Amino acid sequence: xxxxxxxxxxxxxxxxxxxxxxxxxxxxxxxxxxxxxxxxxxxxxxxxxxxxxxxxxxxxxxxxxxxxxxxxxxxxxxxxxxxxxxxxxxxxxxxxxxxxxxxxxxxxxxxxxxxxxxxxxxxxxxxxxxxxxxxxxxxxxxxxxxxxxxxxxxxxxxxxxxxxxxxxxxxxxxxxxxxxxxxxxxxxxxxxxxxxxxxxxxxxxxxxxxxxxxxxxxxxxxxxxxxxxxxxxxxxxxxxxxxxxxxxxxxxxxxxxxxxxxxxxxxxxxxxxxxxxxxxxxxxxxxxxxxxxxxxxxxxxxxxxxxxxxxxxxxxxxxxxxxxxxxxxxxxxxxxxxxxxxxxxxxxxxxxxxxxxxxxxxxxxxxxxxxxxxxxxxxxxxxxxxxxxxxxx
Amino acid sequence: xxxxxxxxxxxxxxxxxxxxxxxxxxxxxxxxxxxxxxxxxxxxxxxxxxxxxxxxxxxxxxxxxxxxxxxxxxxxxxxxxxxxxxxxxxxxxxxxxxxxxxxxxxxxxxxxxxxxxxxxxxxxxxxxxxxxxxxxxxxxxxxxxxxxxxxxxxxxxxxxxxxxxxxxxxxxxxxxxxxxxxxxxxxxxxxxxxxxxxxxxxxxxxxxxxxxxxxxxxxxxxxxxxxxxxxxxxxxxxxxxxxxxxxxxxxxxxxxxxxxxxxxxxxxxxxxxxxxxxxxxxxxxxxxxxxxxxxxxxxxxxxxxxxxxxxxxxxxxxxxxxxxxxxxxxxxxxxxxxxxxxxxxxxxxxxxxxxxxxxxxxxxxxxxxxxxxxxxxxxxxxxxxxxxxxxxxxxxxxxxxxxxxxxxxxxxxxxxxxxxxxxxx
Numbered sequence: 001x002x003x004x005x006x007x008x009x010x011x012x013x014x015x016x017x018x019x020x021x022x023x024x025x026x027x028x029x030x031x032x033x034x035x036x037x038x039x040x041x042x043x044x045x046x047x048x049x050x051x052x053x054x055x056x057x058x059x060x061x062x063x064x065x066x067x068x069x070x071x072x073x074x075x076x077x078x079x080x081x082x083x084x085x086x087x088x089x090x091x092x093x094x095x096x097x098x099x100x101x102x103x104x105x106x107x108x109x110x111x112x113x114x115x116x117x118x119x120x121x122x123x124x125x126x127x128x129x130x131x132x133x134x135x136x137x138x139x140x141x142x143x144x145x146x147x148x149x150x151x152x153x154x155x156x157x158x159x160x161x162x163x164x165x166x167x168x169x170x171x172x173x174x175x176x177x178x179x180x181x182x183x184x185x186x187x188x189x190x191x192x193x194x195x196x197x198x199x200x201x202x203x204x205x206x207x208x209x210x211x212x213x214x215x216x217x218x219x220x221x222x223x224x225x226x227x228x229x230x231x232x233x234x235x236x237x238x239x240x241x242x243x244x245x246x247x248x249x250x251x252x253x254x255x256x257x258x259x260x261x262x263x264x265x266x267x268x269x270x271x272x273x274x275x276x277x278x279x280x281x282x283x284x285x286x287x288x289x290x291x292x293x294x295x296x297x298x299x300x301x302x303x304x305x306x307x308x309x310x311x312x313x314x315x316x317x318x319x320x321x322x323x324x325x326x327x328x329x330x331x332x333x334x335x336x337x338x339x340x341x342x343x344x345x346x347x348x349x350x351x352x353x354x355x356x357x358x359x360x361x362x363x364x365x366x367x368x369x370x371x372x373x374x375x376x377x378x379x380x381x382x383x384x385x386x387x388x389x390x391x392x393x
Numbered sequence: 394x395x396x397x398x399x400x401x402x403x404x405x406x407x408x409x410x411x412x413x414x415x416x417x418x419x420x421x422x423x424x425x426x427x428x429x430x431x432x433x434x435x436x437x438x439x440x441x442x443x444x445x446x447x448x449x450x451x452x453x454x455x456x457x458x459x460x461x462x463x464x465x466x467x468x469x470x471x472x473x474x475x476x477x478x479x480x481x482x483x484x485x486x487x488x489x490x491x492x493x494x495x496x497x498x499x500x501x502x503x504x505x506x507x508x509x510x511x512x513x514x515x516x517x518x519x520x521x522x523x524x525x526x527x528x529x530x531x532x533x534x535x536x537x538x539x540x541x542x543x544x545x546x547x548x549x550x551x552x553x554x555x556x557x558x559x560x561x562x563x564x565x566x567x568x569x570x571x572x573x574x575x576x577x578x579x580x581x582x583x584x585x586x587x588x589x590x591x592x593x594x595x596x597x598x599x600x601x602x603x604x605x606x607x608x609x610x611x612x613x614x615x616x617x618x619x620x621x622x623x624x625x626x627x628x629x630x631x632x633x634x635x636x637x638x639x640x641x642x643x644x645x646x647x648x649x650x651x652x653x654x655x656x657x658x659x660x661x662x663x664x665x666x667x668x669x670x671x672x673x674x675x676x677x678x679x680x681x682x683x684x685x686x687x688x689x690x691x692x693x694x695x696x697x698x699x700x701x702x703x704x705x706x707x708x709x710x711x712x713x714x715x716x717x718x719x720x721x722x723x724x725x726x727x728x729x730x731x732x733x734x735x736x737x738x739x740x741x742x743x744x745x746x747x748x749x750x751x752x753x754x755x756x757x758x759x760x761x762x763x764x765x766x767x768x769x770x771x772x773x774x775x776x777x778x779x780x781x782x783x784x785x786x787x788x789x790x791x792x793x794x795x796x797x798x799x800x801x802x803x804x805x806x807x808x809x810x811x812x813x814x815x816x817x818x
Contacts, residue, residue: 005422005423017587017591020588025581029576032579112573176430189708193701210625211669214665232646357669
């Protein structure tokens with residue numbers, strides 16, 4: 001199923017996405033903070049601090065690095081390291097003057113930088129590493145503030161924002177982990193259902209092929225035996241029964257190399273056989289079009305097409321009441337179309353008896369299974385036209 | 394797939410520069426997982442708003458507006474939780490806009506509540522609240538939309554703060570107050586856009602690489618394999634083939650052979666009809682009403698989703714629960730092969746009061762809402778009903794059939810005059 005992202009990949013993908021989000025969140029915070037400090041310096045007429053300019057340059061550099069299209073995650077890590085360097089430079093540039101001026105240690109700009117540094121810890125790969133890195137980043141951001149504040153006698157103001165950021169990062173990772181484990185059961189059921197559906201479709205296709213083959217061979221031979229006069233079996237009849245038996249020789253008919261070769265050979269000769277049989281049954285055939293185009297379709301398609309044409313002609317002979325039919329091959333650059341046309345009694349497709357399996361199994365199912373389409377134009381008294389459209393190889 | 398090793402921008406030739414898909418569209422289960430973060434954010438935001446308002450009550454000049462701001466942000470959170478429900482998936486552009494507008498309205502009302510008396514920008518809860526909500530949009534909406542919404546909202550916050558900056562005590566230009574207040578909103582918007590873009594690119598890459606779900610162990614609980622052998626195949630191999638071989642070997646047809654051939658033909662045809670009657674859906678559920686084989690019109694995603702829902706319901710049902718019933722009806726007029734024909738698949742099931750069936754169905758419903766054209770769920774007492782609608786343009790509409798009538802009418806004698814070619818139409 002194309003809508004069930006595997007759990008393992010989803011965890012990895014989500015972590016990469018969160019890393020990218022954390023990088024850009026921190027980048028915006030640090031960039032605006034550096035810009036803020038420079039503007040403040042200009043507004044107050046003071047000298048622009050060199051560390052702020054360097055930090056801004058590093059932040060911009062990190063933003064450029066992260067856009068480099070090589071190895072996405074390593075690039076994010078490198079860019080985050082450059083960003084962290086710029087951020088820490090900014091941090092020191094803010095922290096030291098604030099303490100020297102006896103300003104509170106939780107000044108707004110200092111908080112912005114600390115929040116950014118904590119957020120950068122979340123860029124680390126894997127959830128456990130990211131939580132550890134976030135904790136380390138939090139300590140790197142808070143401990144100098146605490147040490148300098150206490151050692152200089154100015155005290156320490158608890159920073160709600162940076163602590164809250166750490167708590168939020170931790171909570172996000174924990175919640176995602178919990179949510180994923182909770183949804184694992186449903187993801188498993190969906191993945192399993194998808195696989196079972198693929199298997200079921202393959203089984204249906206196999207059963208359909210088998211039914212068509214049994215219908216065209218075994219069932220036919222049984223019918224012939226059922227209506228035959230008792231006595232010796234003719235050479236032709238014996239040969240045909242053996243041919244049918246070899247085609248339906250086992251469940252691996254389509255896969256066994258020898259059987260496969262037999263089937264391919266059968267496909268190559270079946271059209272001419274069909275024409276011969278049609279002639280023997282008294283059905284006059286008018287043939288037109290580009291029959292060489294049949295060589296441009298894949299062997300399995302040719303086999304399906306040949307068998308379907310054979311069934312169509314059999315139906316004309318059995319049910320149409322007409323003594324002639326027309327077989328035309330048309331081509332397009334991508335498809336080959338075989339038309340089987342008769343001017344017989346026609347029929348109402350919706351009223352076809354459900355026990356008549358030929359049109360459904362031996363024509364529709366067979367052609368659709370090889371990627372083709374079947375269209376039937378008919379109505380009582382108006383003849384029948386059947387188009388078998390199959391793709392070129 | 395190595396997600397970590399792919400190119401940063403993942404701009405394969407022809408890739409769209411503007412990503413219009415949302416992570417939730419490509420991975421509905423991701424939206425269900427992310428909802429826990431929405432719950433957390435929507436619990437945090439009102440709490441933060443109330444606590445901050447109480448802590449800075451001295452800065453409130455108009456309590457009515459401040460209370461209204463709290464009410465509006467609570468409404469925004471409640472709406473957001475409701476809109477991200479798997480039963481309403483996907484989270485829409487309209488819902489995104491409504492949440493952002495309500496949050497922005499809360500910022501404006503909070504600013505009015507503190508008009509003329511707000512001295513510190515950092516103790517205002519509204520920008521933080523918007524940022525907390527914005528960052529969770531990353532799992533639900535396309536990146537460009539999140540970025541655009543984030544920028545617009547940040548500009549709105551900046552404008553509101555700038556308008557009230559006269560009362561701020563810090564000695565900095567008013568524009569910086571506005572910039573600082575909008576900073577969390579802008580950062581959160583950009584972060585959410587980056588998250589969304591990263592998820593979409595990974596999901597696209599996964600689909601491009603083949604998009605196969607986790608391989609699961611067939612022995613895991615709940616797996617029931619269907620019969621893999623068609624009924625007719627056994628009779629053909631064990632009855633018809635040896636019989637025909639014996640005729641070839643003896644080179645003679647006896648009267649008994651003709652009678653036996655007639656009998657085998659009758660049985661084989663009956664079994665082929667029985668096999669033909671079977672479909673993937675009749676093997677999935679015992680109680681199926683699908684006389685026209687409308688279930689054949691489902692695409693692989695729809696079949697997989699229905700199969701998963703049935704498997705989930707069956708594995709969670711009790712012995713006393715009524716059996717699942719599945720029916721398919723053609724809703725729109727016209728023939729099934731024409732475009733626009735809508736089929737409704739109705740699944741009826743029992744509800745075990747001890748289990749929270751509705752919540753457990755959430756992930757499956759989220760998928761269903763992504764793969765079907767319409768999904769409705771109803772619960773009435775001890776029963777539940779799911780309606781799944783799909784456009785069945787490829788389905789084969791078959792007439793309703795009766796197995797008995799088919800078998801009774803079977804007659805090999807009316808077979809083809811075109812000997813060795815075929816037997817019916």
